[in-house]
Amino acid sequence: MTDAAEPRLLLVTGLSGAGKSTVLKVLEDLGWEVVDNLPLALLEALIAAPTKGSEATRPLAVGIDSRSRGFKPASLVKQIKALRETGGRDVQTLFIDCAGAELERRFSETRRRHPLAEDRPAADGIAREREMMESLRRWAEHVVDTTNYSSNDLQQEVRQRFGDTHTDEPVLTILSFGFARGLPRNADLVFDMRYLRNPHWDPKLRPGTGLDPAVAAYVIADPAYESSISQIEALLLTLLPRYRAEGKSYVTIAFGCTGGRHRSVHVADRVARTLRAAGHAPTVTHRNLDSAPQDGLEGKPPSAASASGGNT
Structure with missing residues (x-):
């Protein structure tokens, strides 16, 4: 020992x-x-x-x-x-x-x-x-x-x-992914970020990722962003102690958008920071960060979407 x-x-x-x-x-x-x-x-x-x-x-x-x-x-x-x-x-x-x-x-x-x-x-x-x-x-x-x-x-x-062998904290993973490239295996919780407006359709933002300040600012400016993400964070902060109490060894929380390069990446990064500030130690993985942007995967641009905003 x-x-x-x-x-x-x-x-x-x-x-x-x-x-x-x-x-x-x-x-x-x-x-x-x-x-x-x-x-x-x-x-x-x-x-x-x-x-x-x-x-x-x-x-x-x-x-x-x-x-x-x-x-x-x-x-x-x-x-x-x-x-x-x-x-x-x-x-x-x-x-x-x-x-x-x-x-x-x-x-x-x-x-x-x-x-x-x-x-x-x-x-x-x-x-x-x-x-x-x-x-x-x-x-x-x-x-x-x-x-x-x-x-x-x-x-x-x-x-x-x-890791600290004296802690009973579950191994916590935060994952971003693209629905167009398949659902992640073994995810315990999956949150769909496709309700947020899509930076892919802005030609200046398309080559970037959710880790870029300009892309993050675009996502944050969505009127539904702050209230919805804050509620997700509050939910996670409620659930994680319960998972620990139940003896769960691994918890994987996945955030998905269409291509897995913009919205899900930004939100996963923000939520990870929030959880770290609360004393957790998540590992962040961006599954599709290096995938090439493709219009065909992203659905319809906003001008062609339905009145409800579409699922782009």
Whole structure:
């Protein structure tokens, strides 16, 4: 059992494209201090930096991978050993793994270049990085294979392993999605945002998303916005303690609009902020944020909608 007096230090590493960024984001949502791609020469200085108050016991997660300056797996293992011998922190390592074929698919889908194969096929970089990382993978206390994981699966895995084991709070996920691209599986509560006016039909706003201030302002200006969203937030703040009392382990709250890029994204982001302010720790996932806008999915523009406003 971990000594509660020792603050936790988690080194998060693994293969490029396997999900390290997702892991660090969830840890940050859980209250960890997160530092990504720290040069290895600065690791000990970061740990030794003076802290006070609640910061002294706040868990620290450091993201390190093949892009980090001075990255050498053998040297990193030696640093980890030295940190453990020095004491003062509960030091652990999390390695994010993934099958090569799935990594190739992800790099192809996102059109990103592998950091170790800038001018070669991604498969070459994946193979090279796997060989480089093998000693670190063997050393890690935690190995998570994300080959068959969705983003939500990985988020829940991280929460189960590294969340506060002394709390009975359910794992809370806020999801935005587009109805035109299918209902989300395993959602406990689904709220339809298609009653709000649709930024898709404004040519200046169409390329943006609900995270952009101009799009958010357009949605907020809808006369029904504030009263309806406030009531949804009040409902959630009433329900979540009841779910906890009933022992529910996971609660997924989904907000949908037609394409999943504007209204649902903005509302999911706002509701997440409200729940965090109330003491909850939701993880936010925007399922269709990167999908291309398509008129054919959005129904009829306002000028062609029915007198009631249509469902656009």
